[in-house]
Amino acid sequence: MRRRDVILxxxxxxxxxxxxxxxxxxxxxxxxGLVGGCTVTRGGSAVALKLGDPxxxxxxxxxxxxxxxKLRMSDGTILSLASGTHVTLATxxxxxxxxxxxxxxxxxxxxxxxxxxxxEHPAMFEVSTAxxxxxxxxTDWFIExxxxxxxxxxxxxxxxxxSAATGRAVTIPARWGARVEAGRDPVEARVWAPQEFQxxxxxxxxx
Amino acid sequence: xxxxxxxxxxxxxxxxxxxASGDRLFPxxxxxxxxxxxxxxxxNAATLPQSGPAARxxxxxxxxxxxxxxxxxxxxEETWTAVGQSGAGTNxxxxxxxxxxxxxxxxxxxxxxxxxxGLDRETGxxxxxxxxxxxxxxxxxxxxxxxxxxxxxxxYLRPLAVxxxxxxxxxxxxxRPDQTQGGLVLExxxxxxxxxxxxxxxxxxxxxxxxxxxxxxxxxxxxSYGEGATALFGPGVSYAGEGWELAVEALVPATRxxxxxIGVTAQLHFALDxxxxxxxxxxxxxxxx
Numbered sequence: 296m297r298r299r300d301v302i303l304x305x306x307x308x309x310x311x312x313x314x315x316x317x318x319x320x321x322x323x324x325x326x327x328g329l330v331g332g333c334t335v336t337r338g339g340s341a342v343a344l345k346l347g348d349p350x351x352x353x354x355x356x357x358x359x360x361x362x363x364x365k366l367r368m369s370d371g372t373i374l375s376l377a378s379g380t381h382v383t384l385a386t387x388x389x390x391x392x393x394x395x396x397x398x399x400x401x402x403x404x405x406x407x408x409x410x411x412x413x414x415e416h417p418a419m420f421e422v423s424t425a426x427x428x429x430x431x432x433x434t435d436w437f438i439e440x441x442x443x444x445x446x447x448x449x450x451x452x453x454x455x456x457x458s459a460a461t462g463r464a465v466t467i468p469a470r471w472g473a474r475v476e477a478g479r480d481p482v483e484a485r486v487w488a489p490q491e492f493q494x495x496x497x498x499x500x501x502x
Numbered sequence: 503x504x505x506x507x508x509x510x511x512x513x514x515x516x517x518x519x520x521x522a523s524g525d526r527l528f529p530x531x532x533x534x535x536x537x538x539x540x541x542x543x544x545x546n547a548a549t550l551p552q553s554g555p556a557a558r559x560x561x562x563x564x565x566x567x568x569x570x571x572x573x574x575x576x577x578x579e580e581t582w583t584a585v586g587q588s589g590a591g592t593n594x595x596x597x598x599x600x601x602x603x604x605x606x607x608x609x610x611x612x613x614x615x616x617x618x619x620g621l622d623r624e625t626g627x628x629x630x631x632x633x634x635x636x637x638x639x640x641x642x643x644x645x646x647x648x649x650x651x652x653x654x655x656x657x658y659l660r661p662l663a664v665x666x667x668x669x670x671x672x673x674x675x676x677x678r679p680d681q682t683q684g685g686l687v688l689e690x691x692x693x694x695x696x697x698x699x700x701x702x703x704x705x706x707x708x709x710x711x712x713x714x715x716x717x718x719x720x721x722x723x724x725x726s727y728g729e730g731a732t733a734l735f736g737p738g739v740s741y742a743g744e745g746w747e748l749a750v751e752a753l754v755p756a757t758r759x760x761x762x763x764i765g766v767t768a769q770l771h772f773a774l775d776x777x778x779x780x781x782x783x784x785x786x787x788x789x790x791x
Binding site for chain 1: 504572693694701775776
């Protein structure tokens with residue numbers, strides 16, 4: 296991050312409330328890694344995040360330019376958010392033992408890496424974008440949303456990427472990736488080059 | 503003349519599979535060798551009427567390809583041939599064992615362009631001369647390319663793609679001739695049309711179809727030892743499932759040395775890197791991924 300960006304980020308954070316509104320029993324996870332002035336919007340209030348802060352269902356999380364954020368969720372899933380990412384934790388349901396039941400994230404823009412904790416029972420983990428939805432069982436994968444398109448890359452496990460417009464879906468196995476564009480079928484999956492994976496890994500790697 | 507089909511198909515018949523560059527997938531070709539290395543297995547059957555004492559030749563080919571690194575792979579291929587004799591029985595036997603080392607030299611994803619280099623080696627004396635296998639082997643350096651037209655502003659022609667290769671086969675010993683080899687493929691990808699150009703409300707089965715036409719040829723270079731030039735067209739379709747493809751093409755010979763009537767070929771291809779993505783069957787032996 297350039298020095299000017301650091302100052303702007305720090306300045307913006309200084310204007311934000313320093314404490315989060317009280318949480319109902321909807322805690323979904325917590326911050327375990329942070330770079331830059333990441334914020335969470337809850338109940339209409341934007342608050343600067345810091346290490347250890349909880350995040351909850353319905354929270355909208357923003358990572359500014361130059362920032363990164365890592366969350367450990369209640370089911371053990373790790374979410375790593377790249378610079379310029381906006382994601383809403385629409386649903387994050389776990390049972391009393393912490394086993395995931397139903398997860399739905401809404402990725403407005405940016406890049407997200409999810410190392411999804413395995414579960415022994417049927418459970419849903421979905422990330423939706425404006426143009427399509429990616430659904431997984433247990434896997435290590437990436438999804439990036441840009442205006443008019445979304446792409447998925449899978450390091451392990453498999454992901455099903457479906458088009459919001461046509462409903463058609465492609466299965467993406469490990470080492471493969473695919474894209475979906477607005478109003479169209481998903482592009483056929485293909486093997487991703489190591490450079491393609493390295494690019495998204497470095498953008499989501501939170502020290 | 504006896505082995506017009508085998509020679510037209512590069513002696514080891516088809517060597518095919520899908521390749522990808524950017525959002526472009528090139529389906530498994532049937533007559534031409536594939537452009538890039540991959541992890542795949544496929545079987546092919548082809549039959550074509552012949553002139554002379556051999557009334558019909560049929561080939562059954564199995565091919566296994568394995569990536570060593572992300573850009574380097576090997577291929578092993580074996581063909582079993584049946585030659586039906588006019589007024590006589592049928593001769594059966596294996597063609598020579600074939601292998602190829604292939605290196606993907608360039609993958610320009612923005613322009614959907616692949617360039618690869620191959621070195622094919624046919625091991626002489628491993629096949630049966632009664633079905634036309636040569637007693638001597640041959641070595642063939644080749645260059646391959648594939649180009650999708652999706653980066654051009656040509657509207658509904660963007661799903662078009664061309665693939666091709668050229669090579670020079672050097673025989674180990676006479677009386678086998680050296681050969682110039684080559685081929686071209688023209689294809690129109692409906693999956694590409696639906697995902698990159700415009701999503702029409704087509705039936706599900708049609709969304710997975712790619713019409714394809716292939717052309718391959720061989721020409722003796724230098725002394726021919728009685729071998730003629732071969733040329734073969736293969737118009738057909740390829741249907742893509744998840745991890746597999748099925749292609750069927752007509753075989754239309756363009757020279758008498760290739761064949762004397764319309765034949766047919768079918769191929770079933772399995773993408774091992776899709777079906778066994780997490781095992782060594784489906785990924786390079788040495789990879790940074």
